[in-house]
Amino acid sequence: MGARTLYDKLWDEHVVRYDDNGTALLYIDRQLVHEVTSPQAFEGLRLAGRKPWRAAANLAVPDHNVPTIERALGIVDPVSRLQVETLDANCAEFGITELRMGDPRQGIVHVIGPEQGFTLPGMTIVCGDSHTATHGALGALAFGIGTSEVEHVLATQCLLQRKSKTMLVELDGPVAPGVSAKDIVLAIIGQIGTAGGTDHVIEFAGEAIRDLTMEGRMTVCNMAIEAGARAGLIAVDQKTIDYVRGRPYAPSEALFEQAAAHWRTLVSDPGAHFDRVVTVSAASIRPQVSWGTSPEMVVPVDARVPDPAAEPDPVKAAGMRLALEYMGLTAGTPITEIRPDKVFIGSCTNGRIEDLRAAAAVAKGRRVAEGIRQALVVPGSGLVKAQAEAEGLDKIFIEAGFEWRDPGCSMCLAMNADRLEPGERCASTSNRNFEGRQGPRGRTHLVSPAMAAAAAVTGHFVDVRGL
Amino acid sequence: MEPFVNFAGIVCPLDRANVDTDAIIPKQFLKSIKRTGFGPNLFDEWRYLDRGEPDQDCRQRPLNPDFVLNDPRYAGASILLARENFGCGSSREHAPWALMGQGFRVLIAPSFADIFFNNCFKNGILPIRLSGDLVDDLFKLAGGPEALRIAVDLVAQTLHLPTGRTIPFEVDAFRRHCLLEGLDDISLTLQHVEAIRAYEARRLAEAPWLFA
Numbered sequence: 001m002g003a004r005t006l007y008d009k010l011w012d013e014h015v016v017r018y019d020d021n022g023t024a025l026l027y028i029d030r031q032l033v034h035e036v037t038s039p040q041a042f043e044g045l046r047l048a049g050r051k052p053w054r055a056a057a058n059l060a061v062p063d064h065n066v067p068t069i070e071r072a073l074g075i076v077d078p079v080s081r082l083q084v085e086t087l088d089a090n091c092a093e094f095g096i097t098e099l100r101m102g103d104p105r106q107g108i109v110h111v112i113g114p115e116q117g118f119t120l121p122g123m124t125i126v127c128g129d130s131h132t133a134t135h136g137a138l139g140a141l142a143f144g145i146g147t148s149e150v151e152h153v154l155a156t157q158c159l160l161q162r163k164s165k166t167m168l169v170e171l172d173g174p175v176a177p178g179v180s181a182k183d184i185v186l187a188i189i190g191q192i193g194t195a196g197g198t199d200h201v202i203e204f205a206g207e208a209i210r211d212l213t214m215e216g217r218m219t220v221c222n223m224a225i226e227a228g229a230r231a232g233l234i235a236v237d238q239k240t241i242d243y244v245r246g247r248p249y250a251p252s253e254a255l256f257e258q259a260a261a262h263w264r265t266l267v268s269d270p271g272a273h274f275d276r277v278v279t280v281s282a283a284s285i286r287p288q289v290s291w292g293t294s295p296e297m298v299v300p301v302d303a304r305v306p307d308p309a310a311e312p313d314p315v316k317a318a319g320m321r322l323a324l325e326y327m328g329l330t331a332g333t334p335i336t337e338i339r340p341d342k343v344f345i346g347s348c349t350n351g352r353i354e355d356l357r358a359a360a361a362v363a364k365g366r367r368v369a370e371g372i373r374q375a376l377v378v379p380g381s382g383l384v385k386a387q388a389e390a391e392g393l394d395k396i397f398i399e400a401g402f403e404w405r406d407p408g409c410s411m412c413l414a415m416n417a418d419r420l421e422p423g424e425r426c427a428s429t430s431n432r433n434f435e436g437r438q439g440p441r442g443r444t445h446l447v448s449p450a451m452a453a454a455a456a457v458t459g460h461f462v463d464v465r466g467l
Numbered sequence: 468m469e470p471f472v473n474f475a476g477i478v479c480p481l482d483r484a485n486v487d488t489d490a491i492i493p494k495q496f497l498k499s500i501k502r503t504g505f506g507p508n509l510f511d512e513w514r515y516l517d518r519g520e521p522d523q524d525c526r527q528r529p530l531n532p533d534f535v536l537n538d539p540r541y542a543g544a545s546i547l548l549a550r551e552n553f554g555c556g557s558s559r560e561h562a563p564w565a566l567m568g569q570g571f572r573v574l575i576a577p578s579f580a581d582i583f584f585n586n587c588f589k590n591g592i593l594p595i596r597l598s599g600d601l602v603d604d605l606f607k608l609a610g611g612p613e614a615l616r617i618a619v620d621l622v623a624q625t626l627h628l629p630t631g632r633t634i635p636f637e638v639d640a641f642r643r644h645c646l647l648e649g650l651d652d653i654s655l656t657l658q659h660v661e662a663i664r665a666y667e668a669r670r671l672a673e674a675p676w677l678f679a
Contacts, residue, residue, distance in 0.1 A: 016666040017659060021641050025659060027666055029677055037559065039500035048653070053663075065498065079498040079521055086500050123677065130558040130582055144582050146560035147502075148589035148652070156656040158663060162639070194485055195552040195578055228555065230581050251676035259676040294485045315550055319484050413557075415494045422518075434489045434556060436512050440519075 003269035005166050006233050007201045010141040010266070014124045016158060026161040029123040031153050032109045033060035033096065035087040036415070037128030041151035042090040052094050053157040059118050060091045060098040063108045064415045068378050068405035071101065080416065094154075107381020107407040110134040110348035114218065115383055117247025121236045121263040126153055131348045131431065132231075133224040137217035138244070139236035139266040141201075144225065164201045164230045165275040168268075171206030171282040178465040179285050180358065181216030182350060182429065182448035184208060185223040186288035188280055190298040197229030200276065203268060204234050208282040214243040215354040222349045223431055226295040235267040289335050289461050290433045290446040292323035297433070298446065299335060301463045307331035326435055327443050328423070335461050338445065340427040342420060343368075343375040343456040344438070345402075345449050347412040350429035351380025353387050355449040359429075360393040362453035362464060368401035369459030375402045376418060378410040400457065414439045427455035468591050470649035474572065475618035475627075476545030480609040481535055486549055487556035488583060492565040496521055505561055506568025510536060536569075540614045548605055549576040553594075554583025563590045573619050575626075577602050588642045589652070593621060595636045621647060 004012070016025040038060070045051070052058065065080035067073075075081035084101065091098035099106045105116065110131050113119040119135045125142040126132060128150040135142035149159055169188055188204075189196070202224050209217065217234045224232025241260050244250050251259045286300035297320070299306065308320035308331065324331060329338070345351075345359050356379060368375045377397045379385035385407055388394055394404045411418040412430035420426055420442025429452050430437075433444035447455065454464040496508045498521060507525035514536055516529040530537045536544075547566065553576040554562060563586045566574070574587065574594045587594045597605075608628070609615040618627040621643060626634040645652070656663075671678050 017662045019641065021639075023639075023641050025656060025662070027663070027670070036497050040502045040560075043500070043502075050653070077498075083498050083500060120676070122674075128558060128560075130556065132558075144558040146558055146563075146582060146586035146589060148560060148586065152653050152656065155653050156663065157667075158656055158659075160641075160652060160656065194555055195580075198552070198578060198581060225556075225582075228552065228580060251679055255676045255679060259674070262674065294487075315484050318482075322483065413489075413494050415497065432487070432489070432556060434487045436493055437489050440493070440512055 003272040005268040005272040005274060006139065006203055006235055006266055007141065007166050008272070010122065010124065011163055013122070014141070022162065024161050024163065025158050026124065027158055028126050028153050029057065030118060030125045031058045031150070032113050032125070032127035032132070033058055033150070034064060034109045034127070034129060035062045035083045036064045037147050038090065038150055039083065039086045040147045041154060042094065044151040045094070045154055050155045052096065052154045055095040057157060058096045058154070059116070060087060060096050061106055061109055061112055062087055062101055064409045064413065066101050066408040067416055068408050068410050068418055071406055077417070104382040104386065107384065108348045108351055108409055110222065111351055111380035111384065114138060115247070115381055117244055117250035120244060120250065121240055122266050126159065130225045131222050133229070134218050134222040134348060136221040136224065136232040137214060137234050138240055139234065139263065141231055141233070143231040165199050167197060167200040167202045167229070167276040167278065168274040169202050169204050169278045169280060171208035171280050173207050173282045174211060175208045175282045175285050179287065180448040180450060181212050181219035183285055183288045185220045186290065186295070186298045186446060187285045189223065189227050189295050190288070191280060192227055192278055194226060194294050194296045195228040197224065197227040200229050201231045201233060202227065202229040204232060206282065209234060210237065213354055214239055215352040218352065219349055223295070226431055236263045287448065287451050287463055287465065289451065291327065291329060291335065292320065293326055293433055293435050294323070295431070295433060295446060297323055301335050301451070301461055303335055305329050305331050305333045305335065337460060339371055339460045340445065340455055341373050341424045342426045343372060343452050344411040344426055344428040344430065345376065345452050346378030346380065346410055347430040348380065349431040350449050351378060351384065353384050355429065356384065356388045356393050359449040359453040360396045362450050362467065363400040363402060363457060364396045366400055366457040368456050371459045372456055375456045376405060376411060377402045378405045379407045381407045402456070411438050413437060427452045427461065468649045468651060471591055471593060471621055471646040473620050473622065474545065475616055476572070477541060477543060478546045478548050478605065478609040478615045478617055479535060479541040479544035480548045480606050482550065482606060484550035485552045485555055488554055488559050488562040489556055491554065491562040492559065493519065495519065497559055497561050502564055503568065505565035509565040509569040510534070543570065545570050546573045546575065546617055546619070547571045548602065548609055549574065550602070551577050553579050555580035558582045560586045560589070563587050563592050567592060575602065575605065588646060591646065591649070593619070593638070593646060597634065597636060601634060
């Protein structure tokens with residue numbers, strides 16, 4: 001067999017069979033389930049009289065609808081409550097393990113998967129959620145699917161798939177100190193565009209990627225979907241193996257070395273062919289701030305809001321004009337003059353312990369600025385929250401004037417009560433700045449946790465490295 | 468799934484790129500545990516002037532007269548014409564459910580986001596990729612004083628314009644077959660139970676930690 005990419009290896013290991021027309025039946029090792037995209041899948045099983053193929057291959061958790069405050073009251077919104085209760089009932093009926101809202105391990109599905117060791121290198125992992133790309137940071141082939149496919153995996157443990165093309169995104173060196181994983185991935189999306197990865201699986205590589213912690217790698221792969229890719233991948237190395245060891249669902253000691261020996265092969269072979277190779281100048285990446293309504297509308301913090309008149313493509317220019325109008329911004333305005341009303345630190349992109357440490361380091365000894373109406377810190381899971389409290393980060397945030405909340409998706413997509421009011425502007429560590437994403441008519445600026453904390457304490461966007 | 472039947476329908480031109488699934492169906496409507504009922508909330512934030520919430524009577528809500536779906540020319544449209552990267556963002560299958568609920572059976576754009584594209588086929592919607600130039604031509608025709616009516620032939624893989632012009636399109640052979648027959652993917656896969664069991668037995672031997 002010739003030189004293969006990491007994606008080729010993961011793909012080859014999971015093909016059950018090919019049809020005459022080249023469509024593969026791909027085996028799925030693990031499925032993560034949450035309350036929003038699963039009720040219709042369970043209903044489908046029930047109507048067809050089917051059972052899960054392998055119930056133990058699934059792990060469920062409510063995250064999108066859960067309140068992040070006053071949990072003892074339960075879910076006040078009756079529609080949200082019904083959806084979470086429906087998940088509870090479905091998991092009980094079909095024998096699927098669920099970390100319920102009151103469980104100390106509950107959290108965002110893409111935070112708890114790796115945290116529990118449910119996500120392992122070399123696996124195929126799916127979830128009815130586009131940010132499933134996150135798990136690629138562990139060298140797993142992980143991608144988001146729709147509800148029909150959730151049902152398909154429940155019923156058959158397989159999916160019908162065509163092989164994607166491969167793209168290598170290579171950082172050509174280390175990034176400057178103070179530049180985070182979020183800045184790296186936003187800069188990549190700014191360079192290749194939100195459709196730049198369409199039909200491809202992206203492998204992120206190079207020194208700046210190897211230097212990242214596992215949490216940072218998850219941030220990068222999480223946003224592969226924002227570049228349009230089917231999945232993001234990072235090669236397995238010693239950091240990956242050390243991260244997995246000892247987690248609840250990780251292989252026991254007897255099997256661990258056998259597993260780890262296999263995981264070490266999960267790298268692209270030298271000379272493996274990629275359909276597309278993109279090189280990113282790592283040294284030139286500065287802290288990023290999105291200015292528009294698509295993640296590709298992003299610039300370094302020391303830049304100005306771009307001018308549609310300078311854009312040669314008329315469709316793009318029209319999109320920029322709509323975005324500026326929606327965002328209430330004028331071309332040419334320095335990014336550092338933009339003043340958010342709210343700050344949100346959390347989400348499956350940036351709700352892990354390292355993210356909270358980075359934000360707390362900025363918040364420490366400072367106060368949330370006068371003009372900021374609300375600054376939320378929402379840990380990605382109950383275990384992240386407990387770890388942060390053990391390190392005293394909660395006190396730093398609270399003393400600085402941030403609100404310290406319970407884990408969930410929260411204001412990333414505002415399905416619970418945490419949301420922007422019309423016209424409000426938010427410095428957000430989440431992944432999407434789409435119109436209405438954080439609340440109807442709300443305005444989102446995507447940034448890293450340190451940059452969000454810096455905006456909170458100064459009242460405007462600022463290069464956190466200069467604070 | 469209902470089989471896809473050839474038809475002729477009115478084209479509604481939505482002239483913007485990167486239309487995401489949050490715009491197609493906003494999050495507050497995802498709390499439903501059903502597959503139906505999303506049509507009236509399709510493009511809710513662009514379509515209505517007030518704030519949409521679940522379980523409203525949408526017939527009583529103020530319409531945004533500037534939004535293309537509310538233009539009387541496009542009443543009853545069943546073909547949606549859009550720009551690059553249509554359906555990007557969230558994996559929510561509620562997006563094709565909402566398009567279907569509104570009566571759209573065919574989508575035409577230069578490119579679609581991956582998960583959304585897959586989800587369409589699972590729901591009897593045919594997404595068609597055409598070149599940017601062809602899409603430009605269709606936008607010009609659809610934006611005229613008279614609505615553009617296109618006949619869609621999935622068997623022949625062609626679109627027929629009133630001008631007599633015929634535009635061929637590509638579609639994956641397996642997906643075309645499933646659409647035309649209204650096939651359920653799960654039943655198809657369950658024809659291969661033996662192959663799945665054999666795969667699992669092999670993997671259990673070579674990588675037992677996957678099943679621990």
